[in-house]
Amino acid sequence: MSKLYKYLSLRYPHIDTNQYYDNFDSxxxxxxxxRCKRMVNILLLLNIIFIIVDLTIYKSMRVKAPSxxxxxxxxxxxxxxxxxxxVLLNLQENKRFTSLNPKFFYxxxxNLILYWGVFMGLNNAYISGxxxxxxxxVLATSVYLYLKPVEAFLTYSSSLIILIVSLVFTVNNENLLYTHIINASIVVILSYIISxxxxxxxxxxxxxKKKILQSKQELEKINVKLKEYEKLRTDFFANISHELKTPINVIFCxxxxxxxxxxxxxxxxxxxxKYLKMIKQNSYRLTRLIGNLIDITKIDALNFEVKLINADIIQVVEDITMSVAAFVEDKGISLVFDTEIExxxxxxxPNQIERVILNLLSNAIKxxxxxxxxxxxxxxxxxxxxIxxxxxxxxxxxxxxxxxFDRFIQVDNALPKNHEGSGIGLSLVKSLVEMHKGSINVNSKLGEGSxxxxxxxxxxxxxxQQTLNSTNMEDDYIKKINIEFSDIYQ
Structure with missing residues (x-):
């Protein structure tokens, strides 16, 4: 009984079509x-044959039987x-008559075929019982057309009511009348279920099909992204090869x-x-590049840890900033440090935050x-x-x-050689900041700074338990600065 109720119910299982309902209904x-166009052609041909039969075979019968x-x-x-x-359909398809909704035609x-069916049914009941x-x-339309449950119910039930009312006035045999009503009702219910x-x-x-198409489109988007990523990766390794080769060549020369x-x-x-200084700077450059590659690999493998301690962040940032002041001033650039808290x-x-600040300062100087x-x-x-x-x-x-901050991305790939980089610096900075549960953002305007x-x-x-070790802090900063600023040439 539950299945019968399910099929007789005007409702149908909830299927989310909201995102593409218009496409579905269209x-x-x-x-x-x-399908109506094909049925109409068949129906027109059939009625022409019927007219020919009426004019030849049934002509003599028309005098005796009004039916x-x-x-x-x-x-x-x-x-x-x-x-x-x-004619109307053809005008509408050729955009000559657009006032009628496409739904009007089917x-x-x-309604045309069903009410013609009502008339044919009444005639058949009079002629053959x-x-x-x-x-x-009714059965033909239920099988051939896609009708919404409410649409099918209203159409079939209205035609059934007209048929029953007409049978009451035309069929005198009570048993035959009830038989027709029962048969018509069963056919309508069956047709509604089929519809x-x-x-x-x-x-x-x-x-x-929509989901398959969406999956295909998503796969195509992923494929495009993978191709872009593969290109970035290829460019990155080509650049890394250049970045490794350049200091090695300088050292070798x-x-x-x-x-x-x-x-x-x-x-x-x-x-x-002079040449020992060149060797030292390019050795630092190799150290920085290889260190970044190792660390980014460890981060990707979830094998990198930050060692958190409670310390004065103001002191650390100020010390690292002041330690690069002489280097910045030698470049003819003014460096200003300011804090609203002491x-x-x-x-x-501290080690990783110092690294982050030095990397950002290095970019700013470059x-x-x-x-x-x-x-x-x-x-x-x-x-x-x-900060x-x-x-x-x-x-x-x-x-x-x-x-x-994306991996392998270089904003400066069109800049002169003294601005080149490996394409992993800011990506590493972002990873280090996020490992502190923090975030990094950038505001910039071309030609006005960042x-x-x-x-x-x-x-x-x-x-x-740990505290900042101030012993040899200055020497430690100098070493870190030499490494982080190694790709900035005089």
Whole structure:
């Protein structure tokens, strides 16, 4: 009984079509109209044959039986209505008559065929005692057209009511009348169930195809992204090869010159100092590049840890900023440090935060011309300690702001050689900040400079045993600066 109720119910299982309902209904209407067009052609040909039969075989019977007269005129009327329907459809398809909704055509045909079926059923009941014409029309439309459950119910039930009322006035035999009513009702219920099953199957097939299409589109998008990523990866490794090869070549050339000078007894202290400095800087550059590659690999493998301790973030940022002041000033750039708080103890890894600040300062120096300015400031906002590194350099294009922290991305790949980088610096910075449960954002305008803002949570950890070791701090900073600034040439 529950299954019967399910099929008789005007409702149908909830299937989410909201996102493409218009497409679904448009397709359903289009298919219905195409199928009606084929049915109309068959029906028109059939009625022409009926008219010929009426004019030849049934002509003599029309005098004795009025039902044959009605039958003859019904064939003529239905043929004219079909021709009118075809003309309107053709005008609508050729955009000459657009005031009618496409749904009008299959709806009008549906009512046309059903009420013609009612008339045929009444004639059959009078001539042969059967209502075959009505049964055939109702079953045919239920199988052939995709009708919504409510639409099918209203159409079939209204035709049934008209048929029953007409039978009451035309059939005198009470038993035969009840038989016709029962048969017509069963056929209508059966047709409604067929219509509903037909509609639901079409709906499920449509959604299935849509999901397949969406999956295909998503796969295509993923494929495009994978190709883009593969290109970035290829470019990255080509760039890394260049980044590794350049300092090695410099070191090798400096070593050859020193060796040649020693063999020729032409080596003086100034030349020796110059080439040793080249070797040292490019060794630092290799150390920085290899260290970044190792760390980014560890981060990807979830094998990198930050060692949090409770320490004064103001002191760390100020010390690292002041330690690069002489280097920045030698470049003709002004460096300003400012803080609205004198001391702030939070949980962070001093070594990694120093690395983050040095990386951001290194970028600021590289992309700021002489007479430019770099501002480092610290302030509190929304339970976060915010560290801002702002410059008046060349800025970042708007189309690159969303990808500035992506792996393998180089914003500066079109810049001169002294601005080149590996494409993993900012990606590593972002990873280190996020491992502190913080975030990093960038504000920039091309030609006016950039501002990187690191936000660290204002939290402390319990049982922090470690403290900052101030011993040899200056030497440690000098070493870190030499490594982080190794790709900035004089």
């Amino acid at each position: 397709l359903r209407i289009s298919i219905n109209n195409d 044959y007269v009605y039958l003859y005129y019904s064939h003529i009327i239905i043929s004219l209505l079909i021709i009118l329907w075809l 709806s009008s045909f549906l 059967q209502i075959t014409g009505y049964i055939v029309c 509903k099953i037909n509609f639901l199957n079409f709906l499920k097939e449509f959604i299935h 400096a070593e050859q010159i020193i060796d040649f000078s020693l063999k020729q007894n032409q080596c003086n202290n100034d030349n020796l100092s 001391e702030k103890i939070i949980a962070f890894d 992309f700021t011309d002489k007479a430019g300015e770099i501002f480092v400031s610290i302030y509190l906002k929304d339970n976060n300690v915010c 801002s590194v702002k410059d008046t350099g060349i800025g970042i294009p708007n189309d690159m702001l969303n990808s500035i 501002e990187f803002i690191v936000s660290l949570p204002d939290t402390i950890i319990s049982n922090s």
